[in-house]
Amino acid sequence: MIEIRWHGRGGQGAKTASLLLADVAFNTGKFIQGFPEYGPERMGAPITAYNRISDTPIRIHSNIYEPDYVVVVDDTLISAIDVTKGLKNDGALLINTSLNLEEIKKFFPNYFGKIYTIDASKISTECLGANFPNTALLSAVIKITNIMNKEQLEKNMLNSFKHKFAKKPDVIEPNMEAVRRAWEEVKGGN
Amino acid sequence: MIRERLSGNEAVAVAMRQINPDVVPAYPITPSTEVPQYFSSFMANGSVDTEFIPVESEHSAMSACIGASAAGARVMSATSSQGLSLMYEMLYIASGMRLPIVLTCVNRAVSAPINIHNDHSDSMGVRDCGFIQLYCESNQEAYDNLIMAVKIAEKAMLPVMVCFDGFITSHSVENIELLEDDIVKQFVGKYEPEHYLLNPNEFISMGPLDLQNYFFEHRKQLADAMKDSKRIIEEVSEEYAKISKRKYNLIENYRMDDSKIAMVVLNSTAGTAKEVVDKLRDEGIKVGLVKPRTFRPVPVKELVESLKDMKAIAIMDKADSINGFCGPLYSEITSALYSEGLNIPTVNYIYGLGGRDVKTSDIEDVFRSLLKIAKDGKKSQTTYYLGVRE
Amino acid sequence: MITDNMGAKDLPIGGNILEDGNSELFNTGEWRNKKPVHLDDKCKHCMLCVMPCPDNAIIHDEYDKMLGFDYNKCKGCGVCAKVCPFKAIEMKDE
Numbered sequence: 001m002i003e004i005r006w007h008g009r010g011g012q013g014a015k016t017a018s019l020l021l022a023d024v025a026f027n028t029g030k031f032i033q034g035f036p037e038y039g040p041e042r043m044g045a046p047i048t049a050y051n052r053i054s055d056t057p058i059r060i061h062s063n064i065y066e067p068d069y070v071v072v073v074d075d076t077l078i079s080a081i082d083v084t085k086g087l088k089n090d091g092a093l094l095i096n097t098s099l100n101l102e103e104i105k106k107f108f109p110n111y112f113g114k115i116y117t118i119d120a121s122k123i124s125t126e127c128l129g130a131n132f133p134n135t136a137l138l139s140a141v142i143k144i145t146n147i148m149n150k151e152q153l154e155k156n157m158l159n160s161f162k163h164k165f166a167k168k169p170d171v172i173e174p175n176m177e178a179v180r181r182a183w184e185e186v187k188g189g190n
Numbered sequence: 191m192i193r194e195r196l197s198g199n200e201a202v203a204v205a206m207r208q209i210n211p212d213v214v215p216a217y218p219i220t221p222s223t224e225v226p227q228y229f230s231s232f233m234a235n236g237s238v239d240t241e242f243i244p245v246e247s248e249h250s251a252m253s254a255c256i257g258a259s260a261a262g263a264r265v266m267s268a269t270s271s272q273g274l275s276l277m278y279e280m281l282y283i284a285s286g287m288r289l290p291i292v293l294t295c296v297n298r299a300v301s302a303p304i305n306i307h308n309d310h311s312d313s314m315g316v317r318d319c320g321f322i323q324l325y326c327e328s329n330q331e332a333y334d335n336l337i338m339a340v341k342i343a344e345k346a347m348l349p350v351m352v353c354f355d356g357f358i359t360s361h362s363v364e365n366i367e368l369l370e371d372d373i374v375k376q377f378v379g380k381y382e383p384e385h386y387l388l389n390p391n392e393f394i395s396m397g398p399l400d401l402q403n404y405f406f407e408h409r410k411q412l413a414d415a416m417k418d419s420k421r422i423i424e425e426v427s428e429e430y431a432k433i434s435k436r437k438y439n440l441i442e443n444y445r446m447d448d449s450k451i452a453m454v455v456l457n458s459t460a461g462t463a464k465e466v467v468d469k470l471r472d473e474g475i476k477v478g479l480v481k482p483r484t485f486r487p488v489p490v491k492e493l494v495e496s497l498k499d500m501k502a503i504a505i506m507d508k509a510d511s512i513n514g515f516c517g518p519l520y521s522e523i524t525s526a527l528y529s530e531g532l533n534i535p536t537v538n539y540i541y542g543l544g545g546r547d548v549k550t551s552d553i554e555d556v557f558r559s560l561l562k563i564a565k566d567g568k569k570s571q572t573t574y575y576l577g578v579r580e
Numbered sequence: 581m582i583t584d585n586m587g588a589k590d591l592p593i594g595g596n597i598l599e600d601g602n603s604e605l606f607n608t609g610e611w612r613n614k615k616p617v618h619l620d621d622k623c624k625h626c627m628l629c630v631m632p633c634p635d636n637a638i639i640h641d642e643y644d645k646m647l648g649f650d651y652n653k654c655k656g657c658g659v660c661a662k663v664c665p666f667k668a669i670e671m672k673d674e
Contacts, residue, residue, distance in 0.1 A: 022363050026195045035362035038307070057365070059328075059461035061358050063547045288594035347593060385596055393600030400595045403584060408595050410588040 001054035002145055003064045007083050008073035011043040017073065017134045018049035021141060025053045027156050028148050033058050046081055053147065071141055072096060073133065075104075084111040092144055092189070096120045096137055101188045116144055116188040123185065127178040128171070135175050136182035143183050150183055191435075192368040198329040198359035201366055202268070202294050202352075203228035205336040207238055208374035211292075212263035212381075215243035215254035217273065220306045221356035222296035225268035248273040252280035252291075259289035260396050262386030264340070267291070270356060271298035274312045278319070281349070285320025285412060287397050290343030290350070290381075293321070294336065297457070297508075298356040299544045307545020308356040310456065314509035314518045320412055322346065322419055323486040325456045326354040330366050334436055335483075337369070340378045341426045346419040348412075355458040357545065373433055416487050423484060440489035442481040443496050445471060449478030451560045452497060454523060455506040456482060459541070459548050463506075466553040477557050485519070490526040497527060501564035503536040504556050506576075510540045516573045535569045541576035552577055608635055612656030614671045618648045622668035629660035629669060 004021070008014025015036040022034030033052040039045070050064045068091040072083050075097035084093060092114040095104055101117050108115065118140040120133035127136075135157075142153055157179050161172045196204065199222070206214070206229050216226035232238050241258075245251045251267050259265045269277065274295055284291050295313045299305040313323060324339060326332040332354040339350040354360065369377075385394055400408055420440060431437035442460075445467050446452060455463050460481040470477050480496050482489060497503055505524070507517025515521070520538035527534060539556055542548045556576065563569050581599065582591065592598050625646050630638045637654035639647040661669040 019363055022195060026365065031365050032195060033362055033364050035357075038357050038361065060465045060550065061355075061362070061458040061461045062549050065549065286594065385592075385598060392598070395597040395600075396594070398595060398597055404582075404591065404595070407586070407588040407591050411591065411593060414588065 001052055001056075001058070002069065002147075003067045004051040004053070004069045004071060004141070004145070005064050005067040005087075006049040006051070006071045006073065007077050007081065008047055008049070009043075009077070010045045010047050012073050013132075013134050014047055014073045015049045017071075017137055018051050020134060020138050021051050022053075023160070024138065024142060024153070024156055025051075025147050027160075028152065030054065030147075031056060031058050037063060046077055053145075067091065069094065069141070069145055071137065073137065075099065078104075078107050084108060084113075087111065087113060089113045092116060094118065094137075094140060094144055094186075096133055098122060114144075114189045116140070116186050118182055118186050120182060123178050123181050127174045127181065129174075136178045139179040139182035140186045143186055144189065153183070154179060192370065194366050194368050195363050196329060196366050197224070197361050197363050198326075198332045198354050199224035199296065199361065200228055201329040201333040201368075202336050203232070204368060205333050205374070206266055207232045208369070208371050209264075209266070209337065209340055209378050210238045210375070211240055211266045211340075213241045213243065213254070213258035213265045214267060215245050215251045215258070215265075216267050217245050217248050217251045217269070219248070219270050219273035221298055221308075221360045222268045222270040222273070222294060224360070225294055225296070248276040249280060252277040252284060252293075255291045255293075256280060256284050256287065256289055259284070259291050260287060260386065261388045262381075262383050264344075264381040265289075265291050266293070266340075268294035268296065270296045271300050271306075271312045274316060275300060278316060281316055281319040281321060283397070284349045286408070288347040288412070288415070290340075290347055292336065292339045292343050293349065293351045294332075295351045295353045296356045296360045297353050305544040306356070308358050308508070309543045309545065310353070310507075310509040311543075313351060313353045314511075316351075317486060317518060320348065320416065321486060322348050322350040322416070322423070322484065324350065324352050324484055325482065326352065326359065327458055327460045327481065329354075329359055329362070329364050330436075331438075332359060333366060333368065334430065334434065334438065337374055337377065338423075338426050338430050338438070341429075342419065342423050344381060344383075345422045345426065346415055348415055348419055353457070358458045367434075369434060377430065377433055420484075420487050420489065423487075438483055439492070440482070440484050441492045441496065442483060444479040444481065446478035446480065446496055449476050450499070450501040451477045451503075451557065451564050452480055452500050453477070453504045453506060453553070453556060453560075454480045454482065454493075454497075454519065456485070456508065456519065459506065459508065459553075462548055462550060463553045466550050466557060469550070470554070470557055475557070475561065477560070482519075485522075488522050488526065490529075493523055493526050494530045494532070497523075497534065498530070498532055500534050501567070502560040502569075503534055504539055504560050505536060506539050506541055506556075508540075508542045510543065520573070535563050535567065537563065537569055537571070538573045539576045540573065546577065548576075607652050608655045609650075609652045612651075612654060613674050614656045614658065615651065615674055616649055616654065616656070616658070616660055617670045617672050618646065619668045619670060622666050624666055624668070626665070628663050628665065632659045632663055634659070
């Protein structure tokens with residue numbers, strides 16, 4: 001079972017991203033859980049969301065305290081909260097940031113696992129003309145967690161976009177471009 | 191069988207769409223709001239032909255349920271927490287008039303202080319109102335129990351409350367296996383009450399004044415109906431197993447066969463606790479778990495059968511009776527054991543109030559303390575508040 | 581029909597009354613402590629007393645002749661005496 005914790009700010013779509021990931025994993029035949037930790041609902045306040053992905057039915061219903069992966073949707077959170085709390089050293093941390101890997105690593109002198117970065121906001125702005133980092137972030141998460149390979153992901157996302165954007169087919173290709181670019185542009189892991 | 195991924199609230203709304211009740215009066219309250227919300231979208235797109243009544247309070251919601259049900263309609267609603275508290279008066283009327291209303295209760299703490307998260311204070315607070323109560327571990331169980339509830343209610347002529355954990359189950363997306371629409375429709379069938387107010391061929395009165403001469407007999411009827419509902423729940427569950435391949439009993443025994451130590455726990459925490467049971471068994475420690483599916487009626491015979499050979503039992507209450515003694519599940523189960531002449535060291539844990547997360551390590555602590563009690567044969571204390579800061 | 585000696589197994593479920601028109605079986609006349617008396621010599625048979633009677637206790641002949649009272653039903657409320665324009669109904673102690 002893979003356990004993932006998401007950190008974002010209210011309104012940025014961390015919950016949506018966790019549900020999207022659950023969807024994608026579900027489509028590959030996995031058992032999934034996707035749930036946010038609900039608190040006071042305030043735009044901009046730090047929020048947490050969780051995923052469990054498994055080959056067998058999932059019965060555990062607690063929050064995740066020792067995640068295999070942590071995804072940070074907003075890099076301003078890394079100095080505000082302890083995003084690596086409980087994160088396994090053989091797991092990985094993925095951060096959506098415009099900073100380079102070396103700069104990011106300085107924030108985590110006590111974390112010895114893998115660190116990845118992706119500039120999902122830049123990819124989103126360039127491909128879609130707006131800051132919707134979820135699609136690019138999702139692609140990066142799937143790459144580092146090995147939930148599926150690139151071909152499977154592209155096929156899966158294309159199907160999902162065809163369904164989601166049935167009424168605006170012209171945005172399908174830009175979204176697919178974001179998926180492909182994010183796959184290539186994830187940095188780090190060593 | 192349809193493989194899907196849905197939250198508990200979505201699952202229940204889908205079940206309601208498949209059941210296509212005649213009337214759904216509802217008033218929104220977190221965390222059950224999504225149930226009428228999703229359901230009203232099914233109304234809007236024409237996939238049900240239900241009369242949806244957006245009422246002005248939960249008291250009115252249950253009142254409208256009662257009126258519609260007495261008129262002869264198949265009726266459903268959903269609520270949580272203070273919403274259920276506000277229905278309190280009408281819940282007794284629903285059961286007293288023997289109306290088969292199906293109510294989804296998405297369990298949430300009852301204020302004060304204000305809290306929107308999960309515990310079982312709401313449904314435990316109305317445990318004596320004459321509703322059958324079914325408790326659900328997962329979104330799958332919520333879906334299955336809701337479909338069965340319609341049939342159980344109509345056969346028993348008792349209202350049924352389907353309870354599952356707010357946020358933990360209601361808002362968590364998980365895998366689920368849905369039945370085909372027509373299979374559900376066929377299973378629940380058409381509601382044909384024997385007596386109802388809108389029957390043009392029969393002129394009857396419902397809910398009349400019922401004084402010293404008859405009231406006691408009518409309450410005895412209600413008590414008998416609740417007792418007999420055990421048989422009906424078993425029959426309906428048997429029938430449901432045929433269409434779903436999922437068999438539900440009044441209680442679920444998990445790895446109890448060779449166990450001398452047991453935990454009794456309701457709803458989603460049972461899932462977390464099963465993980466701990468497996469872990470301890472991997473270490474060679476024989477522990478088991480009992481999960482009551484019905485709390486009303488109390489499955490006395492089944493509980494006693496499962497627990498009679500235990501050396502130590504922990505009964506987990508996600509609600510407190512504030513009686514200076516113990517929680518509601520503890521008092522009923524220990525009285526069941528005592529009535530059968532069993533005196534087993536049994537402890538009570540009040541846990542998870544107001545949505546305090548229950549970790550596997552918390553459950554493991556409980557099992558480890560039971561090991562000690564089983565060894566010594568005695569306990570130093572009856573009621574504990576699991577993980578609370580003193 | 582519901583009777584006093586019926587038990588939980590025989591009584592209609594949930595307090596339902598499964599027949600109509602059964603207020604006729606209830607002798608509200610027992611409640612009366614003043615009784616109306618019909619003074620035939622003053623009565624003009626205007627029938628104004630018929631409609632307000634809550635117990636349908638005015639006996640009359642197809643709306644052309646007032647005949648008296650059904651004392652099994654009359655609660656003695658006195659509304660008939662009050663509305664009678666000719667003082668043809670008098671309330672007397674039981």
